[in-house]
Amino acid sequence: MRTALPALFPWGSRRRGEPEPATIAAPAIPETTAASKVLPKFLAALSHYASPALLDLGPVIGANVAFFGDRLACRIQVEDLYADIEAQARQDAADGLWQAISKRLTPHASASFDGILCWDVFDYLDRATGQALAARLASLLRPGGVLYGFFGTTAVELLHYTRFVVEDQNTFRQRSYPATPVRRNVLVTRDITRMFDPLAVTESVLLKTSTRETLFRKPAG
Amino acid sequence: MVNIGKSVIIKGELSGSEDLTIEGQVEGKIELRQNVLTIGPNGKIKAQVFAKSIIVQGEVHGNVTATERVDIRDNGSVDGDLSAPRVAIADGAHFRGAIDMQRQGVKADGKPESKPETGKAAETKPATSSSTSSNAPQQQPAAGLAASSGR
Numbered sequence: 001m002r003t004a005l006p007a008l009f010p011w012g013s014r015r016r017g018e019p020e021p022a023t024i025a026a027p028a029i030p031e032t033t034a035a036s037k038v039l040p041k042f043l044a045a046l047s048h049y050a051s052p053a054l055l056d057l058g059p060v061i062g063a064n065v066a067f068f069g070d071r072l073a074c075r076i077q078v079e080d081l082y083a084d085i086e087a088q089a090r091q092d093a094a095d096g097l098w099q100a101i102s103k104r105l106t107p108h109a110s111a112s113f114d115g116i117l118c119w120d121v122f123d124y125l126d127r128a129t130g131q132a133l134a135a136r137l138a139s140l141l142r143p144g145g146v147l148y149g150f151f152g153t154t155a156v157e158l159l160h161y162t163r164f165v166v167e168d169q170n171t172f173r174q175r176s177y178p179a180t181p182v183r184r185n186v187l188v189t190r191d192i193t194r195m196f197d198p199l200a201v202t203e204s205v206l207l208k209t210s211t212r213e214t215l216f217r218k219p220a221g
Numbered sequence: 222m223v224n225i226g227k228s229v230i231i232k233g234e235l236s237g238s239e240d241l242t243i244e245g246q247v248e249g250k251i252e253l254r255q256n257v258l259t260i261g262p263n264g265k266i267k268a269q270v271f272a273k274s275i276i277v278q279g280e281v282h283g284n285v286t287a288t289e290r291v292d293i294r295d296n297g298s299v300d301g302d303l304s305a306p307r308v309a310i311a312d313g314a315h316f317r318g319a320i321d322m323q324r325q326g327v328k329a330d331g332k333p334e335s336k337p338e339t340g341k342a343a344e345t346k347p348a349t350s351s352s353t354s355s356n357a358p359q360q361q362p363a364a365g366l367a368a369s370s371g372r
Contacts (some may be wrong), residue, residue, distance in 0.1 A: 011290065019256070029343055060314070060317075061310075062308075062309055062311055062314070065310055065320055065322075066308065068322075069322030070309070070322075073322055073323050074322060075321045075322070075323070076320040076322070077318075077319040077320075078316065078317070078318070078320070080317075097228065109222055111297060
C-alpha cells in the first residue's frame, strides 16, 4: 500500500533520482551559559526537606554534586541513562534500551525520591521507551516530589549529549559531548502532560534555545 | 604519613591513627577515623572505607564514608556509595552509586565517633595477615597502623 501511494499521489513524492533530503543536523553547541527560570522552583520545592533524596539521570558532574549537596544537604543517586542510550545506539539495538534502563532503575523502590533530575533524556528516547520511563519515574517520586526536565521542540538529528552544569540557582552551563546520532523525539505539551500522568506540570517555560524547561510535581497524598 | 606500596596486598581490616597513602591492594575494611586516607593512582581497594578525609586517585569498590570530605580526583574511580558533608568529583573521575551529603556529622555505621588519640595507634592488634605478591617482600604495617585478617 505504501509503495502504491506515490503512484496515486505523485505531487507528494520525490521524483525518481531525486536525492534524499539532507538531514537537519543539530548544531554542535560550544559551551554556553543559559538562564534557568525553573531550577529555582525545583530547589525551593526541595528546600523544606531535611535531607531530600535526589535521582540524577545524567552523567556524574562534580560541580552539580557540590551544588546540590551544599544547597540541600541531600542524598544523590546518580544513574547515567545517557550511557545506556549511547551503548544501545552503538549496538543499533533500540529494542534493548528499555531493558537496560529498567534494569538500572530496578533496585530503587517506589516513592524513594523527593526530586528527579531528568535533564533532556527524553529527547533521546523513542515514544514507547519515553512513556515507560515517565511512568517508572512517576512511581519513584514520593508524594509532593518534583521532577525537572528539558524537552526540545525541534525535530533535529541529535549529534551530541549535553552536560548541564549548574553554576547557581539561576544559571547553568551547557557542555556538549559526542553522541551516536539519533532523531529527537519531539513531544508537544499535551503529550508531555499525558506521558507523566499522574504528575502535574507546575512550571513550563520555553527557552530561547527552543527547549521547554519543565517542572512536574507529584500530588501529595 | 605512612605509605603502603603497590606490591602490598592486605586482606582484612586496616585501622590506625596516622595519615595513610595506599598504592597497593586492600580487601576488607579500612578505618582511619581521625586521619586522611589517600588512595594513590595504583591503589585498588575492595573495602568499606572510613576516614576523616579521603582522596581517591585509584580504584575503590565499596562504600566510602568520611567525616569531612571525599575527593575523587581525575582518573579516580569509585563504585559504591559516598557519605560525607563535602564531596568533590573531578571531571575525569568515574563514579557510580549514591552520594549522601547530610550536613550533620557523619557517623559511619551509626556508632558515635571516638575522641582523637594523637601520637599512638587507635588499635594495637598485631599485623596477623598481610600477604604480598610473589616477587615482593612482605611489608609490615608501620607504627600507628594495624592490620588484622578479620577471619
